[in-house]
Amino acid sequence: MRESTRNILKIVVTGPVGAGKTTFIRTISEIEVIDTDRKPTDETAQMKSGTTVAMDFGRITLGDEMWVQIYGTPGQQRFDFMWDLLIQGAHGYVLLVPAHLPGSIREARNIRTFMQQRTNVPFVVGITHADHPDAWDLEDIQMGLEDYQATASYIVLNANERPSVAETLLALLGQLQATMAA
Numbered sequence: 001m002r003e004s005t006r007n008i009l010k011i012v013v014t015g016p017v018g019a020g021k022t023t024f025i026r027t028i029s030e031i032e033v034i035d036t037d038r039k040p041t042d043e044t045a046q047m048k049s050g051t052t053v054a055m056d057f058g059r060i061t062l063g064d065e066m067w068v069q070i071y072g073t074p075g076q077q078r079f080d081f082m083w084d085l086l087i088q089g090a091h092g093y094v095l096l097v098p099a100h101l102p103g104s105i106r107e108a109r110n111i112r113t114f115m116q117q118r119t120n121v122p123f124v125v126g127i128t129h130a131d132h133p134d135a136w137d138l139e140d141i142q143m144g145l146e147d148y149q150a151t152a153s154y155i156v157l158n159a160n161e162r163p164s165v166a167e168t169l170l171a172l173l174g175q176l177q178a179t180m181a182a
């Protein structure tokens with residue numbers, strides 16, 4: 001099939017610094033990921049040796065009819081103009097929340113609010129670093145996100161593990177199908 005006749009789905013992966021966004025896209029993309037990681041110059045430097053300042057980009061082919069383009073946002077609020085740009089035209093998004101960094105749950109909540117002010121496309125919340133000894137429980141994270149009725153879809157995943165990343169994307173695609181059918 002000619003490339004131009006394929007359907008393209010645009011999915012955004014967002015979340016705070018260290019959540020696993022870049023790893024998520026590298027784990028699942030079939031093309032070499034274009035990333036914009038740079039050596040941090042600020043407080044992020046204490047957390048990571050490289051942090052995403054513009055975006056990550058990856059791609060997956062589903063059958064011969066569909067491409068999924070995956071865009072990863074920067075985690076830092078000061079790059080929120082990129083969050084705004086990347087969410088435009090997205091069909092859905094994954095909000096990654098690192099269970100071992102309780103301080104970043106508020107940031108995740110801010111990102112969710114930011115996205116919900118701009119789009120009402122489906123999203124799933126992916127809890128990463130749940131394998132960390134200090135990881136918060138799912139219920140505590142839901143409280144931190146102020147999702148008291150647990151109305152969002154939650155998936156616990158490890159961004160380094162392909163089956164886990166695939167399951168997260170499938171959950172999102174399932175929701176997309178449901179909204180398209182409705």
Ligand SMILES: Nc1nc2c(ncn2[C@@H]2O[C@H](COP(=O)(O)OP(=O)(O)O)[C@@H](O)[C@H]2O)c(=O)[nH]1
Nearest residue numbers: 017018019020021022023128129130157158159
């Ligand atoms: N143990 C563990 N490490 C993870 C998990 N998800 C991501 N990581 C690691 O967390 C670090 C930060 O990931 P990165 O993709 O750079 O985060 P980003 O800032 O959201 O792009 C990397 O060393 C990843 O390998 C997870 O679920 N468990």
Ligand SMILES: [Mg+2]
Nearest residue numbers: 021022051052
């Ligand atoms: Mg990154």
